[in-house]
Amino acid sequence: MTGKVSLKESSPKPGFLTPYAAENTEKVSVAGRRRTPVDRALLSLSSIPGGTSVIDAKEVLKGRNFTNADALAFQPGVFAQSSGGGDGVRLSIRGSGIQTGTNYFRSGVLLMFDGLPVTTPAGTPYELFETLGIRYTEVLRGANAFDYGGLQLGGGINYVTQTGYDAQPYQARVEAGSFGYHKEQLSSGKVIGKADYYISLTNSYRGGYQQQTQATSFGVNANFGYRFNDRISTRIFFRYRQTQNGYPGYLTRDQILDNPKQAQALYVSLHARRIQPGSKWYGDMTTIEIDDHSRLQLGFDYQDAPIDIETGTSASLWGYKTIAGVLKYSRQDVIAGHKSDTLFGIDTYTDLDAWRSLRVRSSTGLYAGLPVGFMLHHATYGGTDNYFHIRNNTEIFHNFWLTAAGALGFVQRSTSVTYPTQSSIGTSSVNFAPRGGFRYVISPHVEVYGNVSRSLQPANDWQLLSGPVYTSGPAQNLNSGGVALKNQTATTFEIGTTGNYAQNKWSLTYYHSAVHNELLSVMTPLSQLYGNATYSNASPTTHQGVEFSLETTLLKWGAGSKLSLRQAYTYQDFHYNHDAVFGHNKLPGIPQHFYQGEIHLDLHNGFYAGFNAQVSSKVSGSYDDTYFAPSYHIFNANIGYSWLKKHREIFLSFNNLANTHYASIVVPGYIAAGQQLAVMQPGDGFGIFAGVSVGFD
Template sequence: MRRALPLPLGLLAALGTPLPSLAAPSVELGQVLITDEAQDELIDAGERLRETPGASNLVDMQRVGQGRVASNQDVLAYQPGVFAQSAGNDGIKLSIRGSGINRAPGAHGSGVYTMFDGLPLTGPGGTPYELFEPLWLSRAELLRGANGFDQGSLALGGAINYVTHTGYDAAPLQVRYEAGSRGYQRRHVSSGQVLGNLDYYVALTDAEYDGYQKHSSGSAKGFAANVGYRFNPNLETRFYLRYRETENELAGRLTKAQIKHHPRAANAAYLARDDSRPQPGSTWVGNKTTFFLDDDSRLEAGLVYHDFPMDLREGPMRLKVAYTDVSGTLNYLRRDTLFGHQSKTTLGWRTTKHLPNSGASQFVRNGDEFGPRSRDFSYQGSDTVLHAGNDLELAPDLWLTTGLAMIYTRRESAVSYPADGGKVSLHDWDYAPRLGLRYDIAPQLQVYGNLSRSVEPPHPWSLIWSSTVATQPIELENQTATTLELGARGDSVLGRWDLAWYYAQVRHELLAVEIVAGLPAKEANASPTVHQGIEAGLDSTLWERPGNGKLSLRQAYTFSDFHYRDDDRFGDNRLPGIPMHYYQGELRYDWPSGFYAGVNTQIASKVQVDYANSYHADAYALLGARLGWDSPKQDWQTWLDLRNLTDKRYAATVTPGYDDAGQDVARSTPGEGFAAYLGVSYSLR
């Protein structure tokens, strides 16, 4: 029997209580000043998200920057519907509505379509993390579930668009330095300006850390740049460049007993082999050009080249991987009047294709000694999506959303050494319809609902790694899901709130499982599963007096119930990997002078660590604190970020096994103990 705990106090009570004005969903704005251009961009993004009949989040990086900004975990904190936990390096475990719940942190992500500036990052091989640097961002836009449809996203978890600074919202010069526990340092310098019709942004960032566990140190360095030009009011273009190198030692996963008594230890096997993951350098180059055809229509064209090689020194092997893909996008957006009713139409096409050099070579390994080549194999894949959507105002404030997407996927893998193991070639057409309604009951209250289908093909490398025969790839089917979502958002006496419920029936779910500890997980199609949950957020002003300051509380709660439907082996067992209940909250006081201080908490229920549900990682509750100062002139900023004040020992992430038979197996990555981080930033205005 599955029973949901009550929502945190105040979340449900906020429903239906009218108040002054409706803000964009989940916008994080604190006591900070930003330029008029940046403010307008944020407001426009919020309005676009609100026109979607489904759940969304808008993250303002000004608020995120008032503390340590080390990884995507910091960016996606306090976001309802999102589980994001770091494994101690750049790689995080990210799950939205059960996407990628069984993936190891740092592996190429699944189930969420990720973009940089509206251009594809996710490809047939998943979503690599090497190019992600949070200090380069101005905001992040999340469209949960099927709500990323107009971006060409058909993933179960939806879409995330990470938006880089431009010359319009960046300072002519910004310098930032972060330092903290266990050798953590992050240095950042950037510049952005508008020079007539041209604007530019360029940033250089590097970081290093010793890590919480033994043998978990790492470093990263890279730069980002973009330059835009407005030829005339009807034509503008922007070029983007990202390059980043990372290097991480790997400490491996621990047992529950080890986390309780020796959380900073490394997995003995990882330590003996000196496992590591150097990323020789990833490059992402893109262009987006917009043609404004008239006042009511525009055409957006994009092109991306992405090269991301890897040198994986994990387990009893070394794997040198070459990945290169190219993407193209084309979107046509138009506003019309249809039979006297407003109509908004989007037609889109996107494609991503691996280039021929994508493949890998495997070498025998003995510690730091690398032996002869033992296997060569290739990865080839492509995704092409055609989508058409329309928003039609049926009556004042009542909008009907319809859409249909077609996706063509190709997955090919072949072993060429030591013997020709044949070739698996999967080609498939699939479809994803969408139907939604949204109604603005009042300027302060909106309700919505949608019914949709999602499609996710396997990674090409899964065809190789999931095989038990070294020279023979296997075949996998596309994962599909039909999802019903209902929700509402608005303003009330208790603050700005949003609430969503969803229910998804998933077929052929792609689940990976680590059968032999320390060896790559095997992926297979599961029997039918159910993903259902509740996502709730509430930002409240508890007390405010002009000239004296403001006391506020922000909360995010996610209830996740993912389980089999009458599986022959596991019945209705829960799918392992993330907690059923996950809550984050922050109570904060802001003074008019720019000082602020707050306390925060993170609470998670226990997590099953295998599909048999024979063992679990314990529930935990963390406490933190943050205080800082933002100059009224918007030039100086400083902060102190204290985390895990009670030095709680807990499992931050779980990489599931198949059936541990009740044994305490090394499946979990320990969360960081007590840590203190200090930062200072200067921006020339």
């Protein structure tokens, strides 16, 4: 489900329609039915003058749910691709984070659980993002994540978990299929008086399509809510997840076309892998309805994300402990006869304890003669992000709303090398990000919108460790110091329309971003081995694109049977303006054209079937734009049956029916100069997957 929605209210109450505002059994009817959590989310986001969408987990659960690439499919403007079945999904919105590979924290998008940030000064640790246990997901592209404090170029994604109000008392789900894949979930949720709870346990294993990509995981997702009275409620969250993913390295274009199952021999011999031994996330959100027109939300979270990266001859051990806080005050008024709603927010994220230690893992090759466990390098990191933002929507005349907003950002980053020598570097800045927009509901079926916004994206704290390297000794080729990276900023113009008319629901957005100091990096064989890719600020660049989605009901018959078509198309033009080396070259790493389409059959008795296609244009693998991953198109099919009103479902999925060999992820090198660079990771070949879900009241 994408775009905005008309739910018989042309002027909704955006500040008061969060998931927690309606965690009761109040019977509010929408088009003759009770409003669902997804309905409320769509209504809340409909006040934003820009590109947003909501993903209903019930639709996603009709097929395989292994990674977030499955969960984020069919979202215009969102490029989410997985390789090897691991959690390190390549995620980019409007060109955010295109320089970041699959073994790094995510950059350029604010990622949240239930409105609480998971993103830290280090970026976003991705292992906590289990796809099961989610009720719906909000996607806010670009500056449209402003109300959440999301000032990054890519915007924000908010995963909203199930609660006792929308979960089954007992639920079991099993998925299994090709490449030795299986995944299990047990969950329970219930309302008990003024309290409710939800808990989900997941476990998964995959042997791997490609050599050296075995993946395992175990996770817990739980929350507990309590309503003290009609105006005060709180919800406590806990997430835990441990994962282990094999690391195959990267392949060249010809290697993928010839045999995508192969891995780089070096990483096979090293039994390369990435281990998240147990990441924990604790949070709380308390909501106070001050009166019928104003609300206060207070939230905080703490996370502990240890990492053990064993992909080379050294082991890279990381420790990240961070804390975050959120405050939001929203109210509605009538000023001189005009409806107005205002939101004030404070969002803060801070490193408590952040470090990385490199130790010898193999006493051969690079470190012959050194004992296993010998310390090669140690660095500490620091960072804090503090954002103060205010936004007002005012209805100037009937169904025409103006948005005015602004944010102050106080950002600090630092990195220090403490062994084998000592050095340190730090940056700090004060930034202002204004935003203005309009939204006009022309009719109950058609809306147009536009905005001009400023975005801000600081470097991840560890990216500052991109300075000079040691030229001798055990730490040779490791960074001896940092570099003061500038904040990436952009001014974005966006205009679009959304609506629902004549069996068609659409969303169409054009955006143009003038980007300064874009944070880019390159990958080389040496950087892969040492894990010290170089980051720098680019000369001015331009990001522009079109985000389009269309859902069409082709045919209806009987008591609820229909044939429908859904489509999502993304055009992305990211290029240098006048770079001294690369001129007007396109930025590498992401396709210019990306399309997903599915024709879907739903019968009134619960049977469903779908056939879909994913099409990608070629992707540049180097900054000189002379080396490309080829274009591709893959086809998938899915059939299933859902027992009506019994919370039982079975499905059978067929992925990559033609067994196409293709590169799903490209992390660019610098200059190819006619050579093939090993910068690509393959997508899965043909696979069959089945699943069953059973719920009990």
